Amino acid sequence: MLTHHKIIAAELKVAEKQVTATVTLLDEGATVPFISRYRKELTGSLDEVEVAAIRDRVLQLRELDKRREAILKSMTELGKLTPELEKQLNEAETISLLEDIYLPYKPKRKTRASVAKEKGLEPLALQIFDQSSFDLEAEADKFIDTEKGVSNLDEALAGARDIIAEMISENAEARTKMRTYFQEKAVFKAEVIKGKEEEGIKYKDYFEWTEPVKTAASHRVLAMRRGEKELILRLDALPPAEDAIAILENQFVTGHNAAAKQVQQALEDGYKRLLEPAMETELRVLTKQKADEEAIRVFAENARQLLLAAPMGQKNVLAIDPGFRTGCKVVCLDKQGQLLENTAVYPHTGQGNEKNAEFVIQQLCEKYDVEAIAIGNGTAGRETEAFVRKLNLPHITIVMVNESGASIYSASEVAREEFPTQDITVRGAVSIGRRLMDPLAELVKIDPKSIGVGQYQHDVDQNKLQASLDDTVISCVNAVGVELNTASKQILAYVSGLGPSLAQNIVDYRNTHGAFKNRESLKKVPRLGDKAYEQAAGFLRIRNAENVLDTSGVHPERYAVVDKMAKDLGTTVAALMKDTQLQKQIKPQQYVTDEIGLPTLNDILKELAKPGRDPREQFEAFSFTDGVNAIADLRVGMKLPGIVTNITNFGAFVDIGVHQDGLVHTSQLANRFVANPNDVVKVHQKVEVTVVEVDEARKRISLSMKTEASPKAAVQNRESKGQKPKGDFKSTNPKPNFKPRNEPKDADGDLQEKLAKLKGLFK
Numbered sequence: 183m184l185t186h187h188k189i190i191a192a193e194l195k196v197a198e199k200q201v202t203a204t205v206t207l208l209d210e211g212a213t214v215p216f217i218s219r220y221r222k223e224l225t226g227s228l229d230e231v232e233v234a235a236i237r238d239r240v241l242q243l244r245e246l247d248k249r250r251e252a253i254l255k256s257m258t259e260l261g262k263l264t265p266e267l268e269k270q271l272n273e274a275e276t277i278s279l280l281e282d283i284y285l286p287y288k289p290k291r292k293t294r295a296s297v298a299k300e301k302g303l304e305p306l307a308l309q310i311f312d313q314s315s316f317d318l319e320a321e322a323d324k325f326i327d328t329e330k331g332v333s334n335l336d337e338a339l340a341g342a343r344d345i346i347a348e349m350i351s352e353n354a355e356a357r358t359k360m361r362t363y364f365q366e367k368a369v370f371k372a373e374v375i376k377g378k379e380e381e382g383i384k385y386k387d388y389f390e391w392t393e394p395v396k397t398a399a400s401h402r403v404l405a406m407r408r409g410e411k412e413l414i415l416r417l418d419a420l421p422p423a424e425d426a427i428a429i430l431e432n433q434f435v436t437g438h439n440a441a442a443k444q445v446q447q448a449l450e451d452g453y454k455r456l457l458e459p460a461m462e463t464e465l466r467v468l469t470k471q472k473a474d475e476e477a478i479r480v481f482a483e484n485a486r487q488l489l490l491a492a493p494m495g496q497k498n499v500l501a502i503d504p505g506f507r508t509g510c511k512v513v514c515l516d517k518q519g520q521l522l523e524n525t526a527v528y529p530h531t532g533q534g535n536e537k538n539a540e541f542v543i544q545q546l547c548e549k550y551d552v553e554a555i556a557i558g559n560g561t562a563g564r565e566t567e568a569f570v571r572k573l574n575l576p577h578i579t580i581v582m583v584n585e586s587g588a589s590i591y592s593a594s595e596v597a598r599e600e601f602p603t604q605d606i607t608v609r610g611a612v613s614i615g616r617r618l619m620d621p622l623a624e625l626v627k628i629d630p631k632s633i634g635v636g637q638y639q640h641d642v643d644q645n646k647l648q649a650s651l652d653d654t655v656i657s658c659v660n661a662v663g664v665e666l667n668t669a670s671k672q673i674l675a676y677v678s679g680l681g682p683s684l685a686q687n688i689v690d691y692r693n694t695h696g697a698f699k700n701r702e703s704l705k706k707v708p709r710l711g712d713k714a715y716e717q718a719a720g721f722l723r724i725r726n727a728e729n730v731l732d733t734s735g736v737h738p739e740r741y742a743v744v745d746k747m748a749k750d751l752g753t754t755v756a757a758l759m760k761d762t763q764l765q766k767q768i769k770p771q772q773y774v775t776d777e778i779g780l781p782t783l784n785d786i787l788k789e790l791a792k793p794g795r796d797p798r799e800q801f802e803a804f805s806f807t808d809g810v811n812a813i814a815d816l817r818v819g820m821k822l823p824g825i826v827t828n829i830t831n832f833g834a835f836v837d838i839g840v841h842q843d844g845l846v847h848t849s850q851l852a853n854r855f856v857a858n859p860n861d862v863v864k865v866h867q868k869v870e871v872t873v874v875e876v877d878e879a880r881k882r883i884s885l886s887m888k889t890e891a892s893p894k895a896a897v898q899n900r901e902s903k904g905q906k907p908k909g910d911f912k913s914t915n916p917k918p919n920f921k922p923r924n925e926p927k928d929a930d931g932d933l934q935e936k937l938a939k940l941k942g943l944f945k
Contacts, residue, residue: 186205186240187201187205189239189243189275190236190243194235194239196226196232199226200225200228201236203221203224203225204217204224204225204228204233204237205236205240207221207224207225208233208236208237208240211713211717212717213678213679214230214234214237214653214656214657215230215656215657215660215661215678215721216679216716216717216720217233218232218233219660219720219785220720220737220739222781222782222785223777223779223781223782227781230657234653246275246276246277249277249280250271250272250274250280253271254268254271256284256287256288257271257284257287262287267283270283271283278361278464279354279358282352282358283354285354285357286349293344293348294344294348295344295349297341298341298342298344301325301327301330301331301332301341302325302327302330303325303332303342303345304345306321306322306324306325306338306341306342307341307342307343307345307346307349309441310342310343310346310445311346311349312441313435313436313437313439313442314437314441315439315441316441318339318440318441318444322338322339322342323335325342339444342444343447343448343451344448346444346445346448346452347448347449347451347452347455347456348452348456350430350449350452350453350457351452351453351456353434356430356457357457357461359429359430359433360426360430360457360461363421363425363426363429364419364426364461364464365395365396365465365468366396367394367422367425368394368395368396368419368421368462368465369392369394369395369419369420369421370391370393370394370395370398370406370417370418370419371391371392371417371418371420372388372390372391372406372409372410372415372416372417373390373415373416374389374390374414374416375413375416378413382409382412382414382415385405385414385415388405388406388409388415389415391406395419395465395469398469399831399832400472400473400474400475400476400831401477401638401830401831401832403469403470403472403473404473404474404477404641404642405638407470408638418462419466419469420458420462423453423454426457426458427449427450427453430449430453430457431446431449434449471643473642474642474643474646474647476831477638477639477641477642478642478643478646478647479650480829480830481635481639481647481650481651482650482651482653483829483860484635484828484829485630485633485635485651485655486654486657486658487635487864487866487867488625488865488866489621489622489625489626489654489655489658490621490622490662490797491621491622491798491865491866492799492800492801492802493619493620493621493622493798493801494554494618494619494620494801495619495620495801496517496518496619497553497554497618498514498516498517498551498552498553499514499515499519499552499553499555499556499615499616499618499619500512500513500514500515500543500546500547500550500552500554500556500615501513501514501515501555501557501558501583501611501612501614501615501616501618502555502556502557502558502566502570502611503560503588503607503610503614504557504558504560504561504562504563504565504566505561505562506530506531506561506562506565507531509526509531510526510528510530510539510566511525511526511608511611512524512526512527512542512543512546512611513608513611513612514546514549514550514552515612515615515619516550518668519612519615519616519619519620519623521601521604521608521612522550523546523549523550524608525546527542527543529565529569530565530566530569540573543570543573543575544575547575547578552575552578553577553578553579554579554580554581555570555575555579555581556581556614556617556618557570557580557581557582557583557614558582558583558585558588558610558611558614559583559839561841563582563585563841564806564812564840564841565811567580567806568808568811571808579803580803580805581618581804581805582804582805582806582839583615583617583618584617584825584827584837584866585610585613585614585617586633586635587625587628587629588613588614588617589606589610590628590629590632591624591627592606592607592609592613593606594628597609597613597627613627622658622659622662622673622798623669623673626655626659626670626672626673626676627670627672630651630654631647631651635827635829635865655676656676656678659673659677659721660676660677660678660721661797662796662797662798663721663723663735663794663796664677664721664722664723665723665724665725666688666692666698666704666722666723666724667692667697667698667724667725670689671685671686671688671689674689677718677722678718678720678721679713679714679717679718680714680717680718683709684707684710684714687707687708688704688710691706691707691708698724700724700727700729701724701727701729701732702738704718704719704722716739719737719738720736720737720738721735723735723794729741729755730755730756730759730793731744731755733793733794734759734789734790734793734794735785735789735793735794736786736789736790736793740778740782740786743773743778743786744758744786744790746773747768750772751764751768758790759790759793762791765787765790765791770783770784802868804825804868805823806822806824806838806839807822807823807838810822810838810840811839811840811841812840813840813841813842813876813878813881813883814878815840816840816873816876816883817873817876818873818874818875818876819872819873820872820873821870821871821872822838822870823838823868823870824836824837824839824844824868824871824885825837825867825868825869826863826864826866826867826869827843827865828843828865829859829863829864829865830859831848833845833846833848833851833859834846834851834859834862834863836869836871836885838871838885842881842883843883844873844883844885845882845883846863846886846887847884850874850884850886850887850888851863851887852888853889863887869887870887871885871886871887872885872888873885874886
């Protein structure tokens with residue numbers, strides 16, 4: 183049996199010593215961000231993705247070992263463990279193979295085979311299964327015993343076949359062959375349950391649907407399963423039965439006599455009654471796992487992009503949570519995001535009259551020296567934006583802010599704790615304003631599942647989804663770094679080595695003793711020991727700290743080497759960090775030791791050049807097209823600015839300011855074939871799109887990012903893929919004729935147009 187580290191090294195294509203070092207660090211309590219950032223010499227500079235992959239895989243292999251131990255113990259207690267079986271179990275590399283080996287010996291409820299064995303028919307079954315030449319009826323007659331419940335020849339043979347059927351279905355080699363066959367040849371077949379057509383109209387595209395399991399897209403797998411769960415669809419995942427039976431015949435039918443015919447009958451029964459349902463269940467679990475993994479990957483990537491959206495930074499902000507009948511809730515925030523004042527205005531209903539609303543906004547902007555206005559993009563968002571822009575407020579940036587999840591925050595325990603005397607509308611407006619200033623710091627207060635960037639997030643494994651999103655948030659928080667003296671306990675909780683309890687202790691200590699003056703004083707926080715300090719210190723920043731290195735990402739354990747660099751250059755660390763010419767004189771090779779290698783030294787030099795650098799992009803103001811506020815305002819051919827709000831496997835959703843996101847299908851993302859939308863766009867990216875189709879009744883908008891996109895080209899492109907001109911706007915609406923494996927990979931996508939041109943040449 184290969185060691186875990188060898189297996190992981192081979193799978194991830196890294197050196198075994200890298201895996202060993204990483205696992206050792208993880209077992210010692212080190213976090214993924216800490217290992218990838220501050221232990222590069224030990225791991226060979228493995229990045230976060232590789233470290234996390236090692237962590238997850240070693241956990242899987244350890245779970246496999248636990249199951250192996252449990253099976254070995256069970257078989258020992260049953261008296262069934264032979265040296266050969268023990269060897270097979272120890273060499274099994276997957277949970278499926280382990281369970282296959284164990285299955286014939288596993289205690290189980292009463293079956294047709296176990297009943298037949300109780301009737302004493304196992305010797306007859308074994309004799310038949312051997313398929314040697316003998317008088318079948320004469321031998322079977324010997325097992326007729328009315329007291330045991332075997333009344334005649336047919337019952338004896340039927341019982342023997344039941345035993346043989348179970349033997350075949352539990353044969354490890356046969357199950358391995360069937361597992362492979364199902365994975366390669368099975369087909370999803372979905373059909374509507376009679377009488378559910380109207381109720382399940384959103385699943386109409388799956389009312390008569392078939393596609394190979396092997397190539398089924400994750401969002402379609404999840405859509406079909408949801409339709410089945412809601413009792414709208416009937417779903418099967420089966421290969422052709424005749425070929426499966428032929429595979430089993432080649433393995434088990436070895437003779438040409440009466441006994442072989444009995445084996446053939448048992449085989450067919452065993453496949454349909456036992457093996458086919460078992461393999462289909464396994465396949466459905468496997469495809470669900472794969473679909474979950476893909477959906478979770480998409481969700482995590484989208485969440486990462488949203489969390490790392492460009493911050494405007496510390497500004498005096500006026501934030502508006504827009505509304506029609508209920509009015510617009512207005513809040514004013516200082517540069518640290520603290521609430522200064524709140525009120526309500528009614529610019530759209532006449533309540534209090536529009537002039538009064540104008541006066542209030544202008545007065546607040548002047549009173550608090552407002553530098554930016556954040557407007558939520560929900561109901562009345564565009565109308566409120568138009569109202570504010572009409573005021574012509576000088577030197578004030580006006581920005582529409584995605585408010586997904588703001589209502590979740592406003593009703594949360596976190597919001598109640600922050601603003602115990604304010605109602606949810608005030609809290610929501612504060613969240614909108616803070617998102618403009620620093621999206622990451624505000625979004626960490628909300629369950630990532632509530633920020634509106636996933637696909638089928640409620641259908642996937644919730645534990646795996648939560649673990650993935652936690653990893654994503656932790657990665658983002660530690661990549662950016664956290665200002666120790668202003669950070670909320672929510673964002674501190676995601677810092678490497680801390681967690682909610684220590685985060686609360688830090689905030690309590692800060693409230694009692696005042697701002698931290700240096701990282702070292704963190705050790706005075708109750709229950710924050712040396713290990714937590716080691717893990718967290720490098721990711722915490724202290725603006726205007728006593729030691730200038732406390733403002734950077736240099737870990738305290740490496741301060742000595744920076745001191746030596748400065749001393750060798752005859753200067754101070756503070757002066758060194760300000761002088762790029764001095765930094766260029768540093769030769770990192772001179773400072774290599776047994777503990778510090780070039781990877782860490784190069785990271786230190788980067789930090790000296792840009793201490794506490796923020797990896798996020800620079801903030802750029804964005805505005806939608808004036809006069810385009812609703813679907814009714816759209817016209818085919820319009821070119822509009824937009825912001826990517828969500829990315830799925832079938833395209834990207836873009837907010838163009840009409841209260842309904844439009845879809846840029848993968849075929850319309852670029853003038854080339856796009857396999858992965860994330861290769862072209864990112865969440866929160868500013869893009870220019872062309873309107874190619876509008877279905878106002880169904881609130882569906884089709885957009886294109888192709889150069890010189892046209893409605894005709896879009897329709898031709900969809901038709902070239904066997905799709906109808908309209909549809910596929912949501913993951914639950916792929917067209918029945920859409921066959922991914924036959925999808926043309928034409929560079930421009932306009933296959934029909936090219937064919938037409940070719941035909942013209944030969945006229």
